[in-house]
Amino acid sequence: MNSFSFTKMHGCGNDFIVVNTFRETVPEDLSALAQDMCQRRFAVGADQFIILGSAESADANFRMDILNADGSKVEMCGNALRCAAVYAKREGLIQSDELKIETMTGISFATILEDGNVRIAVAVPSTTIVDVGLDSEHPLFGTPLSAEQYTFPMTAVSVGNPHAVTYVDEIDLLNLEKIGPLFEHHEVFKNRANIEFVKVIDDHHVEMRVWERGSGETLACGSGACAVAVASVLHGVAKSPMKVSLKGGDLEIEWEGRGKPVYMSGSASFVFDATWSY
Numbered sequence: 001m002n003s004f005s006f007t008k009m010h011g012c013g014n015d016f017i018v019v020n021t022f023r024e025t026v027p028e029d030l031s032a033l034a035q036d037m038c039q040r041r042f043a044v045g046a047d048q049f050i051i052l053g054s055a056e057s058a059d060a061n062f063r064m065d066i067l068n069a070d071g072s073k074v075e076m077c078g079n080a081l082r083c084a085a086v087y088a089k090r091e092g093l094i095q096s097d098e099l100k101i102e103t104m105t106g107i108s109f110a111t112i113l114e115d116g117n118v119r120i121a122v123a124v125p126s127t128t129i130v131d132v133g134l135d136s137e138h139p140l141f142g143t144p145l146s147a148e149q150y151t152f153p154m155t156a157v158s159v160g161n162p163h164a165v166t167y168v169d170e171i172d173l174l175n176l177e178k179i180g181p182l183f184e185h186h187e188v189f190k191n192r193a194n195i196e197f198v199k200v201i202d203d204h205h206v207e208m209r210v211w212e213r214g215s216g217e218t219l220a221c222g223s224g225a226c227a228v229a230v231a232s233v234l235h236g237v238a239k240s241p242m243k244v245s246l247k248g249g250d251l252e253i254e255w256e257g258r259g260k261p262v263y264m265s266g267s268a269s270f271v272f273d274a275t276w277s278y
């Protein structure tokens with residue numbers, strides 16, 4: 001029997017299985033492994049499976065590869081970036097509180113703050129058809145999108161991964177188990193999408209729920225919070241800096257406008273270390 005060590009972590013309740021391949025060897029079929037281990041109740045349970053290893057770029061400290069609970073490989077994960085930063089510090093992969101993490105999207109800059117929270121320059125967001133992966137002639141910008149009996153005005157934003165943001169009066173009563181998959185798999189999103197439902201609280205505060213591509217409803221999505229802040233600034237419904245309240249906690253998002261990176265600050269927590277045998 002083979003085995004490897006892993007660490008369970010979370011950022012605002014968005015939970016991860018983190019594997020350090022500088023030290024551990026994992027089976028080749030990562031998609032199957034992620035699906036097995038991420039299962040709730042039958043296995044460890046997690047929203048995403050995170051692999052840390054050597055970066056391709058000499059500029060980055062290490063690389064972070066991300067798989068959703070359904071085994072799909074994804075470009076970016078905001079909450080996992082914060083977890084990877086504190087994990088790297090604990091494990092001695094870095095000595096400094098400033099680091100560069102490579103993902104499929106490029107390099108994100110992270111700073112571990114004095115209070116233990118992490119601030120990340122996640123990516124330069126985009127709303128173009130190509131970057132969001134839209135099967136459409138026009139970007140989605142408050143554009144009504146329908147699926148079955150539901151219609152929501154959607155704004156599509158990429159922060160490396162694809163998001164669609166919609167504003168609603170009431171988020172608590174939405175049946176995301178029903179609505180989420182309809183829009184995640186909507187034909188306009190060539191690569192599927194993460195869907196954010198947002199209620200504006202005031203000029204600098206919004207509340208959101210998220211249906212994540214490949215993971216279902218999660219307690220938080222860092223890249224989703226960034227997409228929501230970007231959409232909110234572009235629509236003029238809220239301003240930077242913005243508190244984004246998610247089911248599992250709050251994130252602070254800053255964005256100065258088009259062409260600038262979006263910054264996210266928030267917590268990153270260790271849950272346990274364990275061994276997986278297969």
Ligand SMILES: N[C@@H](CCC[C@H](N)C(=O)O)C(=O)O
Pocket residue numbers: 014047048068074075076077078079080161162194212213214215218220221222223224
């Ligand atoms: N929870 C993440 C996003 C993870 C990937 C996402 N489900 C996707 O498929 O793009 C975050 O904190 O950003």
